[in-house]
Amino acid sequence: MNEDVLMNLVNDAVGDFGSILTGALVVLGDRLGLYRALAAAGRPLTSVELADEVDCAERYVREWLNGQAASGYVTYTGDGRYRLTAEQAAAFTDESNPACVIGGYQAMLAATRAVDQLTDAFRTGNGVGWHEHHHDLFCGTERFFRPGYIANLTSTWIPALDGVEEKLRSGARVADVGCGHGASTIVMAKEYPNSTFVGFDYHQPSIEVARKAASAAGVADQVSFEVASAKAFPGTGYDLVTFFDCLHDMGDPSGAAVHVRESLTPDGTWLIVEPFANDDVADNLTPVGRVFYSVSTLVCTPASLSQEVGAALGAQAGEGRLRAVVAAGGFTRFRRAAETPFNLVLEARP
Numbered sequence: 219m220n221e222d223v224l225m226n227l228v229n230d231a232v233g234d235f236g237s238i239l240t241g242a243l244v245v246l247g248d249r250l251g252l253y254r255a256l257a258a259a260g261r262p263l264t265s266v267e268l269a270d271e272v273d274c275a276e277r278y279v280r281e282w283l284n285g286q287a288a289s290g291y292v293t294y295t296g297d298g299r300y301r302l303t304a305e306q307a308a309a310f311t312d313e314s315n316p317a318c319v320i321g322g323y324q325a326m327l328a329a330t331r332a333v334d335q336l337t338d339a340f341r342t343g344n345g346v347g348w349h350e351h352h353h354d355l356f357c358g359t360e361r362f363f364r365p366g367y368i369a370n371l372t373s374t375w376i377p378a379l380d381g382v383e384e385k386l387r388s389g390a391r392v393a394d395v396g397c398g399h400g401a402s403t404i405v406m407a408k409e410y411p412n413s414t415f416v417g418f419d420y421h422q423p424s425i426e427v428a429r430k431a432a433s434a435a436g437v438a439d440q441v442s443f444e445v446a447s448a449k450a451f452p453g454t455g456y457d458l459v460t461f462f463d464c465l466h467d468m469g470d471p472s473g474a475a476v477h478v479r480e481s482l483t484p485d486g487t488w489l490i491v492e493p494f495a496n497d498d499v500a501d502n503l504t505p506v507g508r509v510f511y512s513v514s515t516l517v518c519t520p521a522s523l524s525q526e527v528g529a530a531l532g533a534q535a536g537e538g539r540l541r542a543v544v545a546a547g548g549f550t551r552f553r554r555a556a557e558t559p560f561n562l563v564l565e566a567r568p
């Protein structure tokens with residue numbers, strides 16, 4: 219036994235205890251408007267002033283502030299007052315900023331709530347469906363991914379595809395499959411007003427939220443949302459079919475690939491955005507890989523196992539395994555069109 223190695227493990231664990239608990243405190247701060255009130259104040263506030271602003275009990279707010287200050291998410295100014303720096307305000311209140319982490323906390327904390335269901339699932343091998351999770355997972359996922367779609371989708375990812383941007387500008391038909399709350403669908407619809415979009419997801423409550431979001435965004439005449447699975451969504455002759463962060467959640471990704479191939483025009487494009495991963499496990503043992511393998515254990519792998527076939531690609535499938543899925547669908551062309559530290563952006567063509 220090497221005592222130094224053991225103490226390093228214990229020190230890492232103390233950091234992780236803080237991370238787990240801080241996740242809950244961040245979600246409380248978001249739900250109760252604590253960050254937003256601190257940011258809006260424009261000056262350091264006491265716990266009494268902040269509690270007054272958000273109509274909460276001061277004793278709770280004081281304890282929350284000290285926990286957040288210890289995390290470095292709120293700044294203690296040393297005189298019983300607390301403020302948000304510009305960077306803290308961006309990360310915890312500005313959902314138009316790609317650096318906003320609030321949705322990530324909401325989704326990750328929701329994922330951890332599945333630990334009881336997963337204790338059984340590990341033993342039986344049965345799945346836990348996406349729809350069986352706490353509703354914060356659906357809302358948090360949308361909030362986490364939307365800033366990235368706003369930052370990358372129409373400025374980088376679609377222009378990286380062969381000839382797709384031109385088609386969308388002049389008027390194309392697009393299916394956004396596994397669309398969740400429709401963040402990606404709506405971002406595309408706003409940028410390409412001559413095109414029409416239909417979002418499909420098997421999760422009825424998400425489709426209802428997506429419909430309301432399209433109306434609120436003023437794109438309801440261009441966008442519709444329907445409940446359908448990836449292997450059976452209606453329509454043919456799509457110029458573009460998109461799958462954002464959902465192929466690996468599906469039980470039968472190869473079956474979905476076959477259906478996408480049949481639904482596209484002969485000249486169409488399948489855009490697949492998946493979590494960034496290398497092909498070899500050893501190359502994914504990074505801070506980002508840690509998050510993705512963990513969320514994959516709690517959400518993505520059980521989601522796939524809950525569906526027919528249960529291929530369980532996992533959120534760290536990597537390009538090689540995704541290429542095999544695409545080839546099984548009858549696609550003859552496949553390439554990595556773009557990437558970010560968090561995303562693989564893949565183009566498949568018939």
Ligand SMILES: C[S@@+](CC[C@H](N)C(=O)[O-])C[C@H]1O[C@@H](n2cnc3c(N)ncnc32)[C@H](O)[C@@H]1O
Pocket residue numbers: 348349359360363395396397398399400401402418419420421424446447448449461462463464467468469521525
């Ligand atoms: C991680 S979420 C991504 C949602 C959305 N694309 C986004 O980027 O915000 C995965 C989505 O895939 C959907 N999904 C899972 N299996 C599906 C299937 N077989 N057919 C259609 N949708 C599916 C889930 O309901 C969920 O909305």
